[in-house]
Amino acid sequence: MTDAFQIVLAKRPAGDVTADCFRAETVALPALADGEVLVRSRGSVGEVVESKNPRYAKGDTVIGMLNWASHTLHDGKGLRKIDPAVAPLQAHLGVLGMPSFTAWYGIKHICKPKAGETAFVSAATGAVGQVAGQLARLAGARVVGCAGDDEKCQWAVREAGYDACFNHKTERDYGAVLDKLCPQGIDSDFENVGGKIFHAVFARLNNFGRLAFCGAISEYQDAEPIAGPSKMFTIVQRRLTIQGFIVSDHVALMGEFATEVGGLLKAGKLKSRETVIDGLAAAPQAFMGLLKGENFGKLVVKVA
């Protein structure tokens, strides 16, 4: 029998996520049933320590939607084996993993940026945004983003190749700063943040603009939903394409993504940043920090 140390949801937040929404506990896991695997969190990924699933063997390194736990009993669905020799393990959570796949899908299949166009990316230096911005630039577009502090904005321009990035915490008038940085309007928006930033971007989308709605992190803790943009007829007037997407619907494209983005990484054409926090017990604090922008790039919690 294995004991698992885990962090679980103690209560759903009403408004801001607070520490009492989480509870740390140690539970005894039951014996494995047929088809199940026991995964131990190791570093930033998982190691199969016992398997009754023919697709996984003891010693395999895997990633997937595991619990916030030292050990997870898993039915194997959605787990992915990774080769530890290809890249540092935590890269499989970020620039070679789900966030990067999300960016790749939204840019390639929805935003479709090209030379002569302006592409906008909110949360420009986050795990998803930093890849979205770089892919839009590699496609030839002029790329503008926003981030929550000056250091992040400088990294976006100097390292990730954004043409401009504004600090959404110090800029008061999003419309004015977008008019300045995107004088030709915006042709595609990779939307991570929602709220007032999104409203200002939406109003500046050009004819035949494309909007990949990936997330709305500024709205996740709102107790009351905020109103959307007022002039929805803009969608008709400007013949906009607006598409929400969930990356897990597109796993069939994972191989294509890995070839393309893995190639860019190998060729030194993609930069990435991450924030590593030590210890599972720190996960609630790290999660609350993510909702305030305390992370820079992919937020990884390392488990001993």
Ligand SMILES: NC(=O)c1ccc[n+]([C@@H]2O[C@H](COP(=O)([O-])OP(=O)(O)OC[C@H]3O[C@@H](n4cnc5c(N)ncnc54)[C@H](OP(=O)(O)O)[C@@H]3O)[C@@H](O)[C@H]2O)c1
């Ligand atoms: N559709 C999908 O399949 C899919 C998959 C993965 C992620 N997502 C979504 O993609 C978005 C980015 O996720 P991620 O994993 O890459 O997270 P992340 O960008 O690494 O971390 C979140 C960042 O969002 C910014 N932020 C937080 N609150 C904000 C606010 N009120 N206003 C503006 N910015 C705020 C902060 O950066 P700043 O310092 O720049 O403010 C923070 O660092 C999220 O909305 C997430 O839910 C969607």
